Amino acid sequence: MQIRTSPEIADVLIVGSGAAGGMAAWNLTRQGVNVTLLDAGERFNRARFWTHVRPWEFRTREARGLHPPEFYLQPSEQPVLTPPGRPFDLMRVWGRGGKTNVWGRVALRYSDLNFREPALDGWEIPWPVSYAEMAPYYDRVEQLIGVCGGDDDEPFLPGSRYHLPPPNPRCGEYLIRRAAHHAGVKIVAGRRAVVTREHNGHAPCHFCGACGRGCDISAFFNSSDYLLEPALATGRLTIVDHAVAAEVLTGDDGLASGVRYFGRQTRDEHTIHARRVIVAASCVDSTRLLLNSRGTRHPNGIANSNDVIGRYLCEQIRFHMYGFVPELMGGPVHNDDGISGAHIYMPRFVPAGGKGRDYLRGYGMQFWGFGAGAGASFAKQLPGFGADLKRAVKQRYPALVALHPYGEVLPRADNRITLDPVRKDAYGIPLMRIEYSIGENERKMAEAMYTTCEEILHAAKAEVLPYRRGSLDVNGAAIHEHGTCRMGTDPKRSALNRYCQAHEVKNLFVVDGASFPTSTEKNPTLTILANAWRATDYMAAEMAAGRV
Amino acid sequence: MSATRRDALKVLAATTSLPFAAQAATEPKNFTAEEFAVLSRLSDLILPRTDTPGAVDAGVPAILDEAAGRSPALWDTLREGVASLGGAKFLSQSEAGQNEAVRRISGLDGAAPAPFFTALKNQVIDAYYSTREGLVTELGYHGNVPLAEFPGCTHPEHQRLD
Numbered sequence: 001m002q003i004r005t006s007p008e009i010a011d012v013l014i015v016g017s018g019a020a021g022g023m024a025a026w027n028l029t030r031q032g033v034n035v036t037l038l039d040a041g042e043r044f045n046r047a048r049f050w051t052h053v054r055p056w057e058f059r060t061r062e063a064r065g066l067h068p069p070e071f072y073l074q075p076s077e078q079p080v081l082t083p084p085g086r087p088f089d090l091m092r093v094w095g096r097g098g099k100t101n102v103w104g105r106v107a108l109r110y111s112d113l114n115f116r117e118p119a120l121d122g123w124e125i126p127w128p129v130s131y132a133e134m135a136p137y138y139d140r141v142e143q144l145i146g147v148c149g150g151d152d153d154e155p156f157l158p159g160s161r162y163h164l165p166p167p168n169p170r171c172g173e174y175l176i177r178r179a180a181h182h183a184g185v186k187i188v189a190g191r192r193a194v195v196t197r198e199h200n201g202h203a204p205c206h207f208c209g210a211c212g213r214g215c216d217i218s219a220f221f222n223s224s225d226y227l228l229e230p231a232l233a234t235g236r237l238t239i240v241d242h243a244v245a246a247e248v249l250t251g252d253d254g255l256a257s258g259v260r261y262f263g264r265q266t267r268d269e270h271t272i273h274a275r276r277v278i279v280a281a282s283c284v285d286s287t288r289l290l291l292n293s294r295g296t297r298h299p300n301g302i303a304n305s306n307d308v309i310g311r312y313l314c315e316q317i318r319f320h321m322y323g324f325v326p327e328l329m330g331g332p333v334h335n336d337d338g339i340s341g342a343h344i345y346m347p348r349f350v351p352a353g354g355k356g357r358d359y360l361r362g363y364g365m366q367f368w369g370f371g372a373g374a375g376a377s378f379a380k381q382l383p384g385f386g387a388d389l390k391r392a393v394k395q396r397y398p399a400l401v402a403l404h405p406y407g408e409v410l411p412r413a414d415n416r417i418t419l420d421p422v423r424k425d426a427y428g429i430p431l432m433r434i435e436y437s438i439g440e441n442e443r444k445m446a447e448a449m450y451t452t453c454e455e456i457l458h459a460a461k462a463e464v465l466p467y468r469r470g471s472l473d474v475n476g477a478a479i480h481e482h483g484t485c486r487m488g489t490d491p492k493r494s495a496l497n498r499y500c501q502a503h504e505v506k507n508l509f510v511v512d513g514a515s516f517p518t519s520t521e522k523n524p525t526l527t528i529l530a531n532a533w534r535a536t537d538y539m540a541a542e543m544a545a546g547r548v
Numbered sequence: 549m550s551a552t553r554r555d556a557l558k559v560l561a562a563t564t565s566l567p568f569a570a571q572a573a574t575e576p577k578n579f580t581a582e583e584f585a586v587l588s589r590l591s592d593l594i595l596p597r598t599d600t601p602g603a604v605d606a607g608v609p610a611i612l613d614e615a616a617g618r619s620p621a622l623w624d625t626l627r628e629g630v631a632s633l634g635g636a637k638f639l640s641q642s643e644a645g646q647n648e649a650v651r652r653i654s655g656l657d658g659a660a661p662a663p664f665f666t667a668l669k670n671q672v673i674d675a676y677y678s679t680r681e682g683l684v685t686e687l688g689y690h691g692n693v694p695l696a697e698f699p700g701c702t703h704p705e706h707q708r709l710d
């Protein structure tokens with residue numbers, strides 16, 4: 001097959017356009033740098049989103065041959081191999097903006113402790129970045145994209161002067177807040193990247209509650225509308241859509257010299273040369289790309305002579321508990337949509353005096369799906385049938401409360417991504433294999449997470465839906481992968497320096513969640529944005545100084 | 549109350565007063581006529597017509613038929629379940645007899661519910677509460693509409709911390 005090579009040499013070539021790649025493109029182009037970006041998909045057309053299609057209209061539309069936009073990459077197109085009995089549920093969005101088209105918008109700052117904790121407890125390598133260094137970038141990101149929330153500064157959750165007004169909680173959220181208070185657990189206003197008033201030209205949220213189907217007015221942050229479009233407007237960004245990157249190429253000097261990629265549909269092979277490469281294809285896809293970049297200078301994958309890349313995959317454990325609060329049973333049905341998902345959040349909870357804390361790190365909690373939703377799947381767990389069942393469902397419908405705790409998973413060398421030696425995708429790129437398990441620390445933490453949920457629901461006098469203590473979502477379900485190309489000060493134990501620059505290949509940067517040494521208990525995207533901004537500030541300065 | 553919220557309630561009132569004539573009987577695409585008739589009856593035993601529409605009123609049997617078309621495993625489970633209840637003979641029983649037959653597989657007597665019953669109940673619930681009849685008329689859902697402002701909780705008694 002003929003390989004097409006672009007004649008130009010890109011100043012900076014970025015792979016991926018989600019939170020990380022979008023931020024890199026936006027920050028570099030506004031500083032005068034010319035950028036070429038490869039994305040594995042295309043822009044999702046907002047005019048075709050099903051944001052305002054009512055649940056009962058789905059079937060009739062589908063019967064007419066209409067379909068909602070397909071955000072998610074089908075596993076059949078890009079299978080992920082896992083050992084028997086150890087599934088890993090990887091969610092990927094290939095297309096401009098990546099997963100930010102459908103993300104949950106929970107936008108939390110990591111706390112000072114989140115950054116310092118690995119150094120304090122000594123589990124694996126420390127973060128090379130402090131909260132003090134990240135804080136100004138959090139400020140800038142929040143001002144840029146618009147995050148609504150409380151300004152309360154909690155020990156494990158920093159506040160912000162830049163938050164937009166938070167939406168009022170629903171009845172059930174207030175009742176759970178009170179119950180938690182009685183149980184000694186503090187609940188605060190959620191922090192979500194939803195613009196609750198017009199912000200930087202983005203229309204305000206109109207509380208239709210359908211964010212998961214994509215927002216047709218882009219009232220929540222997505223990388224495509226908030227970062228790529230302004231970057232394109234500078235005239236300095238070129239996006240190559242449908243470009244599936246397969247390999248970072250290297251020159252004789254061992255430096256990155258470009259990227260080999262395939263047309264997603266055409267399967268044509270292309271090469272594009274570049275002076276600097278930024279990898280930002282999301283943690284797992286970036287890792288696959290790096291491991292597959294095996295030249296004579298880099299037999300173990302680019303920037304990976306110390307065998308760190310692919311290892312230390314860390315995510316979060318998660319489960320769900322549901323109940324019904326007595327105050328709302330059989331009561332009036334309100335429109336509980338709001339900004340869709342929780343208006344409240346439980347910052348990391350530590351029992352007084354650390355009682356029962358026999359694990360490292362910690363857990364926080366989200367509260368999705370309170371009150372009247374667009375369905376009643378909880379009904380499947382109510383006993384019986386007939387008019388009694390129907391009545392029981394109706395009575396409980398406005399009273400539903402839902403607890404979703406997230407706990408940090410420690411990084412471990414043998415939780416890893418590798419390339420399958422035999423199986424390949426349609427382009428001939430090796431399939432990836434994910435081997436991942438949780439350990440004793442997570443199982444102990446899960447016990448504490450269950451106890452916290454039980455105490456809150458007990459204090460709420462809630463009727464609790466059946467659950468099995470200790471059971472957890474399938475690994476990967478938290479969709480917060482980290483660690484497989486981590487930053488660090490020790491070049492023997494990390495792949496990147498503190499600015500996401502590869503120790504071994506100075507014109508190669510990896511700016512997504514792969515660069516995080518830990519997963520923390522929090523949703524990462526705000527930090528991915530802040531960190532990518534920080535890293536590309538450094539890169540731009542190094543470029544200006546002629547060092548990279 | 550804001551105008552938008554009032555409008556939303558008006559919409560709700562209007563939809564709630566719609567007459568709920570049973571949906572036009574549909575020809576099943578996957579089940580036999582006999583299986584379809586039994587499944588229709590079972591759907592209504594699980595979520596019957598009360599002062600609001602029941603499963604058949606809401607068109608649930610057609611949704612089950614479509615779901616079976618997408619999932620061979622579900623299709624088999626439902627088909628075998630119908631057979632285990634005696635097929636068309638189930639329909640010739642009295643209403644009390646039918647109720648008793650469902651009760652025996654429902655888990656209400658302490659035994660584990662039959663897998664067929666659980667599968668059917670889950671399907672009926674998902675289907676019914678996704679229709680306008682189930683979601684709007686029965687439950688009173690009035691969301692997924694643009695609002696100028698989101699009121700949230702307006703009850704001081706819910707908002708206390710003590």
Ligand SMILES: Cc1cc2nc3c(=O)[nH]c(=O)nc-3n(C[C@H](O)[C@H](O)[C@H](O)COP(=O)(O)OP(=O)(O)OC[C@H]3O[C@@H](n4cnc5c(N)ncnc54)[C@H](O)[C@@H]3O)c2cc1C
Nearest residue numbers: 016017018019020040095098099104105106245282523525
């Ligand atoms: C349903 C859901 C809910 C979520 N909720 C939250 C939340 O509430 N809060 C939060 O912080 N996070 C949340 N997340 C996670 C969040 O979406 C991610 O952290 C964030 O999008 C990561 O940004 P990224 O740039 O690393 O990757 P992505 O956003 O996944 O972007 C990856 C980009 O790389 C491209 N790409 C991939 N492979 C290749 C390749 N081989 N060649 C070229 N391009 C490639 C893709 O097309 C895409 O543009 C959620 C995710 C999902 C799916």
Ligand code: SF4
Nearest residue numbers: 205206208209211215
């Ligand atoms: S609730 Fe707000 S952010 Fe979500 S889809 Fe509706 S308008 Fe967009």
